[in-house]
Amino acid sequence: MVTGERNYFEFFQLPPQFALDLNELDSRYRKIQAWVHPDKAARLSEIEKRLCLQWSTLASEAYRTLKRPLERARYLLKLYGVDPEEKGEVAREFLLEQIEQREAFEQALANRDLKALDRLADRLQAAMDDLVGALAFLLDVDRNYRQAAELVRRLAFLETLWDKGNCARTEWSE
Amino acid sequence: MLLTIQEPTPAAQAVGIDLGTTHSLVAAVIGGKAAVLAGDHGVLLPSVVSYRPDRVEVGHDARRWQTEDPQNTIVSVKRYLGRALDDLPEEFRLPYRFAKREGMVRFETRAGSISPVEVSAEILKVLKARAAQALGNEPGGAVITVPAYFDDAQRQATKDAARLAGLNLLRLLNEPTAAAIAYGLDRETEGIYAVYDLGGGTFDFSILKLTDGVFEVLATSGDPMLGGDDFDQTVCRFLMAQNGIDSLEPVDYRRLLEATRLAKEQLSLDEQVSVEVELGRGKKLSFVLTRQTFEQLTANLVQRTFVSVRQALSLAGLAVKEIQEVVLVGGATRMPCIRRAVAEFFGKLPLTDLDPDQVVAIGAALQADLLVGNRARGDWLLLDVIPLSLGIETLGGVVEKIIPRNSTLPIARSQEFTTWKTGQTAMSFHVVQGERELARDCRSLARFELRGIPPMAAGVARVQVTFQVDADGLLSVSAREINSGVEASVSVIPSYGLSEEEIAQMLKDAFAHAQQDLEARRLSEQRAEAMRLLEAVEVALAEDRALLDEAQFNVITQALESLRTAMEGRDWQAIRNGIEALNQATVEFAAQRMDQSIRRALAGRTVESIAE
Numbered sequence: 001m002v003t004g005e006r007n008y009f010e011f012f013q014l015p016p017q018f019a020l021d022l023n024e025l026d027s028r029y030r031k032i033q034a035w036v037h038p039d040k041a042a043r044l045s046e047i048e049k050r051l052c053l054q055w056s057t058l059a060s061e062a063y064r065t066l067k068r069p070l071e072r073a074r075y076l077l078k079l080y081g082v083d084p085e086e087k088g089e090v091a092r093e094f095l096l097e098q099i100e101q102r103e104a105f106e107q108a109l110a111n112r113d114l115k116a117l118d119r120l121a122d123r124l125q126a127a128m129d130d131l132v133g134a135l136a137f138l139l140d141v142d143r144n145y146r147q148a149a150e151l152v153r154r155l156a157f158l159e160t161l162w163d164k165g166n167c168a169r170t171e172w173s174e
Numbered sequence: 175m176l177l178t179i180q181e182p183t184p185a186a187q188a189v190g191i192d193l194g195t196t197h198s199l200v201a202a203v204i205g206g207k208a209a210v211l212a213g214d215h216g217v218l219l220p221s222v223v224s225y226r227p228d229r230v231e232v233g234h235d236a237r238r239w240q241t242e243d244p245q246n247t248i249v250s251v252k253r254y255l256g257r258a259l260d261d262l263p264e265e266f267r268l269p270y271r272f273a274k275r276e277g278m279v280r281f282e283t284r285a286g287s288i289s290p291v292e293v294s295a296e297i298l299k300v301l302k303a304r305a306a307q308a309l310g311n312e313p314g315g316a317v318i319t320v321p322a323y324f325d326d327a328q329r330q331a332t333k334d335a336a337r338l339a340g341l342n343l344l345r346l347l348n349e350p351t352a353a354a355i356a357y358g359l360d361r362e363t364e365g366i367y368a369v370y371d372l373g374g375g376t377f378d379f380s381i382l383k384l385t386d387g388v389f390e391v392l393a394t395s396g397d398p399m400l401g402g403d404d405f406d407q408t409v410c411r412f413l414m415a416q417n418g419i420d421s422l423e424p425v426d427y428r429r430l431l432e433a434t435r436l437a438k439e440q441l442s443l444d445e446q447v448s449v450e451v452e453l454g455r456g457k458k459l460s461f462v463l464t465r466q467t468f469e470q471l472t473a474n475l476v477q478r479t480f481v482s483v484r485q486a487l488s489l490a491g492l493a494v495k496e497i498q499e500v501v502l503v504g505g506a507t508r509m510p511c512i513r514r515a516v517a518e519f520f521g522k523l524p525l526t527d528l529d530p531d532q533v534v535a536i537g538a539a540l541q542a543d544l545l546v547g548n549r550a551r552g553d554w555l556l557l558d559v560i561p562l563s564l565g566i567e568t569l570g571g572v573v574e575k576i577i578p579r580n581s582t583l584p585i586a587r588s589q590e591f592t593t594w595k596t597g598q599t600a601m602s603f604h605v606v607q608g609e610r611e612l613a614r615d616c617r618s619l620a621r622f623e624l625r626g627i628p629p630m631a632a633g634v635a636r637v638q639v640t641f642q643v644d645a646d647g648l649l650s651v652s653a654r655e656i657n658s659g660v661e662a663s664v665s666v667i668p669s670y671g672l673s674e675e676e677i678a679q680m681l682k683d684a685f686a687h688a689q690q691d692l693e694a695r696r697l698s699e700q701r702a703e704a705m706r707l708l709e710a711v712e713v714a715l716a717e718d719r720a721l722l723d724e725a726q727f728n729v730i731t732q733a734l735e736s737l738r739t740a741m742e743g744r745d746w747q748a749i750r751n752g753i754e755a756l757n758q759a760t761v762e763f764a765a766q767r768m769d770q771s772i773r774r775a776l777a778g779r780t781v782e783s784i785a786e
Contacts, residue, residue: 013776028776030388034555035771038584038645042315042344042545045710047757048764053644055768057584064582166488 007079008062018076018139020066029063069132070159073139073152082145084152094154105161109168117165124162131155186314188344188546189305190352190538193294193318193332194221195252195401196374196505199532200301201539202309208356208539210532211308218531219304221374222249223296225285232300241428244269246283250403251297253375254279254290255335256327256670263399265407269424278331278670291335291672292680298339315344317542319534321376322348323396323561325607326619326649327670333648334672338680340695342702344545346646349373350380351391351558352537353503356528358384359540359554366392366496368486370516370524371503371534372479375401379482381490381497387554393490393580394561395482402506405472406434412471413461426453441465442508469511476515483519489580500524505531557582560643567604567613576641579609586642590656593637597629601637605649618669624653624662637662693746700749704741707753708734711760714767721766733759 009016012028034040036055041048065071077084101120108116131151138148189202189211197218201210210217215234224236224247231239239247248270254262259272259279271282280287298318305313318341320332329346336343350369358367364385371378378396382389410431414422422430433451440447441463450460487494500516502524507513516524528536544553559580565573566589576587591601602623608616627635636656643649653662667673672680682692711734719727737752 030386030555031775032772033388033557035775036768037555037557039345039541039545039556043547043706043710043713045707045714045757045760045764047761048710048714048767051764051768053584053642055772056645057586057642060582060585166491 008066008075011058011062012066014066016076016079018069018073019136020072022067025063025066029059032059069135070152070155073135073148073155076139077145077149077152080145082149084149090150090153090157098157102161105165117168121162121165124158124165128155128158128162131158186546187309187311188315188317188539188542189301189309189313190347190535190540190542191298191301191316191318191341192349192352192535192538193252193297193320193335194373194534195250195376195403196221197531198297198301199535200305201532201535202305202313203539203543204309208536208543210535211304213300213304219297219300220249221251221297222247223251223293224248225283225288227284230285230296232296241425241432244424244428245271246285248281248283248288248290248293250375251290251293253399253403254281255294255331256325256329257290258670265411268427277668278327278672289672289676289680291331292338294332294335295338298335298341302339302341313341315342315542315546317345317347317352317538317545318343319347319349319352319538321371321373321396321398322350322378322380322391322394322558323376323398324647325398325562325617326564326647327617327668328398329647330668330671333646334677337677344542346648347538347541347556348378348380348391348394348558348647349534350378350394350503351382351389351556352534352541353501353528354380354382354384354389354537355540355554355556356533356537357499357501357525358382358389363499365498366492368483368497368500368520369503370479370483370500370507371396372506372512373401373504374506375399375403377401377479377482379479379486381486381492388557389554390557390582391559392492393486394559395486395489396561397478397482400475400478402438402504404475405438405468405506405509406431408471408475409434409438409463409468413459416461417459423454426457429453430459437463438468438509441468442510465510472511476511479512480515480519494520501533502526503530503533556645558645558647559583560585560647562607562617563609564605564607564619564641564643564649565613565616567606571613573606573608573611573613573616577643583647584642584644586640588638588640591637591639592633593627593630593635594632596632598632598635599627599629600625601627603639603651605641605651619649620669620671621667622651623665623667625665626660626662627653627655628658628660630657697744697746697749700746700753701741704737704749704753707756708737711756714760714763718763718767718770721770722763726763730756730759730763 012025014020014025033056036052036059038049038052038056041052065075074084105120108120131154135148135151138144138151187202189200192199198221199210199217199219201208213219219233220237222233222236222240224231224239236247240249253266256278258277273280273282273287278289280289302313316336318332318336320329332346333343350371353369353371354367367382367384369380376396376398377400380394381392383392413430430451433449437447437449446462446464448462450458453459497520500520500522502516507530513524559582560577561579563575563579564577565575568574576589577585600623602621604613604621605619606613606616607619610616627637637653638656639651639653641649641651651664653664655662733756737756740748740752
């Protein structure tokens, strides 16, 4: 039976670490789908069709999880027995900074100021890149999972803001 | 026991069907090339079904009744699939009479109350017969295309229509994806494609990445209520207003609509067209329509398509300039205003070298051919997405999203629930599809009732509900109580679809009408199913006999032989039992084969080297 018990890194036969060769992940994902996708099963028995569906579903889920840095970091922490969602602390200065950012963001939205929004997006992107770099160190080298969990919470916060900005941009263009 | 392992027989020919709003087509791969199959009046079969006093007419024959007997002649039935009366804008209610009921609409005709599923099945039957004649054999299977933006109810309705028509449905394929296959394989270029598909009744826009033989849909969006028909309707309303006509008899409205459609088509070639329409009671309406007026009247419809285009770009996280090629699909893209608007938006000329009416059917035929294995395994791979989010209604009517839109298919998500009463053995869920926050603003798909949860104290039972969406974009739900491992039974009450009983009844009615023997049909269906299974198991044994020890091998070969014996008889139930037994006997073998596949896939060996 297909279960989620095998971890996603083992599934793709990749080392369980945050720094991941995304091209290699892409290529392994496709190789697996090329064998197990339900479209390969049209001439197989019902049992094999069902297995293909399950494997293909698992492959997509594993790929989706490992591809995005935030999801990958969360998943690794879970493997290490750390719950990244726990109400851990977030540094005070980060929170203050976030309140500021959010206000700037709300203002840009209210004023429909596309330029201000672009500037904020650039800053957000840079901050997210920094966090991803720090996470690679904390998770793979320093193995400081508590600190990593805090950065994951920060990253989640930034991504939410990023998505909001994208939504607003689409709405404006309509 | 002796078993001869036969060479895999060449699969029966499979066909691709474009079940369109205005026209439908069937195509097949013949001698390695995909071709559209022609009927008596060419390749396009008008999607028109007329219920005559003594028979059902489809296509060109039916079209002549649409003005004379509009209430018994259904055109553009695709608009009504999986739709309730409340979903339909006023202009699509005329000239029909609808049965007063909840759920999917039904047309009141002289043949009784008819579901859009049955109407669609009539079209499919004609295409099936056309294919059988061209190929010399009943098609072994069919890929049927649907708009990418079709929701679960519309997809299920299409699937049910295939079943009523007696087609072995291999796959529902999204129309833009089908077009991308046709173009992608034709041009053999990699990169990011956009498919702009404006059909008779639906608009679809998809962005795909083509690399290494993988067609990956990055985003899809669309408008299920926007198509070439709307251009006709708009011009029609304009003409009525201009001539001081408040309302028209259904017959006259049809005539005017038909004249408008012809005028629209002519305006794709000429700058101006003059039209004369004979209305009832000796009335006449004549008008001159210029391309400029036409374009001014319909500019907002053209603009509406770009709302979806922008949405898809944003979902895919792509800028306009990152789109390498834009493909035009659907007869409505022949309009110069569309071509101009698309070229302007993307800053490049769209590709139109394949016939926009045929490209979807061609792509479907290529996929059908791939599915039945007439090509080497792994020739190309389609990774499509779900167009709309799936969620369940929670307290206060708020939707909790379970599967977000644009997720690669197949996908499954699980959610855990608990009981709130001691001894509670059942619970129900309302599943909706859409992006809005409140359930009443989304599309109701179905209510799922779980039964057989083991009785426990309140809050102790942990019911894990799994929502699985398959490659066709169709949802199924299963549930299990985690502590006991007991599977709960799930029954589905579709909001707009047909229940299992309704389909069974329709099948029965169809046979009563055709005076065919239902038992004979069941027998031939079970035999076909048994043939497919026998072949599948034989191929598996030929490839992987080494995975089995002697005892396992014997169990499987015994089940194989029993099924072969059953097939010689005329008892369809015995065949069904034989199928079930063989399936059971191969469960472990199938799992081992899958494990081996994954290992091989990752061992870095190419697909070709394993196939050899």
